[in-house]
Amino acid sequence: MLQPADMNGKVALVTGAAAGLGRATAQRLAGLGAKVALVDVAAEGLEEAATSIREAGGEALVLALDLSQRANCAKAVEATVADAGRLDALCNVAGVMKPGPTETFPDEAWDLTMKVNLEAPFFLIRAGIPHLIESQGAIVNVTSCAAFQGQAYFAAYCATKAGLTHMTKALAMEYMKTPVRINAVAPGGMMTGLVGGMAALAECDRELTSRMGSLRGLCEVDDVADCVAFLATPAARSYHGACINIDAGVTAD
Ligand SMILES: NC(=O)c1ccc[n+]([C@@H]2O[C@H](COP(=O)([O-])OP(=O)(O)OC[C@H]3O[C@@H](n4cnc5c(N)ncnc54)[C@H](O)[C@@H]3O)[C@@H](O)[C@H]2O)c1
Incomplete structure (x- = not known):
């Protein structure tokens, strides 16, 4: 069962921490006692996130890094461990969403989506x-x-999202004999900056795009952040190789 100080003395690295779900997850983990390494390409949002955590009495390390650059992934981990001396949780939250018709889909959008969401x-x-x-x-x-x-x-x-979900399971099998736990959370639509990308669908077939959402509407960011943070704590000791769907019923049918 989750306890209020479950992350005391522990260190969590959260990507995408400048905004939306990543910021909410970092705030939740800091509230549980973790020192949080905030990683994002958006430096301004990162500072705001760090300030909100510090004002609430938490500890935050700011790492403004573009994770589409492969070398920055190792750099984020190394900087966290150099500063905090350990790493107890890695929450991969950063993501980009670039919808559009396939025939005209730009190479750059494909590459960025693969790099940020999967690689x-x-x-x-x-x-x-x-x-x-x-x-x-x-x-x-x-x-x-x-x-x-x-x-x-x-x-x-x-x-990328199917790939990351299945990569989670493959890694859970590979590291089965170690104490590390590896899980995924699959949210439905949440009102964050990411959904701004939906504007690109204005010219697309509405009969097709209208099938994506839930009849129950959007999910609350804080509800999803609670689940991500829970899986990062020792309280989730029996979870390994799981993917938890929080999507207000989208994947029920
Ligand atoms: N919002 C939704 O409807 C929804 C639904 C399902 C899944 N998700 C997933 O939730 C996660 C969080 O998204 P969100 O909804 O909070 O959106 P968001 O846009 O508010 O947050 C995404 C964060 O990722 C960061 N990011 C993007 N590219 C980066 C890069 N190259 N390097 C470092 N950071 C980078 C952004 O700066 C941003 O702070 C994403 O993985 C997204 O795919 C979102």
Whole structure:
């Protein structure tokens, strides 16, 4: 059962921490006692997130890094361990969403989606796992209901989220004999900066795009952050190789 000080003395690295779900997850983990390394490409949002954590009595380290650059993934882990001396949780939350018709889909949008959503989690995990084994820690990958639902005009995004979901399971098997726990959370739509990308769908077939959402509406960011943070704590000791869907019923049918 989750206890209020479950992350006391522990260190969590959260990517995408400048905004939305990443920021909410970092705030939740700091509230549970963790020192949090905040990683994002958006420096201004990172400072705001760090200030909110410090004002609430928590500890935050700011690492402004572009995770589409492979070397920055290892750098994020190394800087965290150099500063805090350990790593207990790695939450891969950063993501980009670039929808659009396939025939005109730009090479750059494909490359960025692969790098941020799929490659960065792998290279962060590769750098972090020795530390996480030592600390008996946890990895939480944020995927999406797009991993399970074929979403029109989202081929690149769906591919990365399905890939990250399945990578979570492959890693859970590979590290089965170690104490590290590796899980995923697959949210449905949340009102964050990411959904600004949906404007690109204005010219697309509405009959197809209208099939993506839940009849129950959007999910609350804080509800999803609670789940990501829980999986990062020792209270989630029985979870390994799981993907928890929090999508207000999108993947129920
Ligand atoms: N919002 C939704 O409807 C929704 C639904 C399902 C899954 N998700 C997933 O939740 C996660 C968080 O997204 P969000 O909704 O909070 O959106 P968001 O846009 O508010 O947050 C994403 C964060 O990732 C950061 N980021 C983007 N590219 C980066 C890079 N190259 N290097 C470092 N950081 C980078 C952004 O700066 C931003 O702070 C993403 O993985 C997203 O795919 C979101």
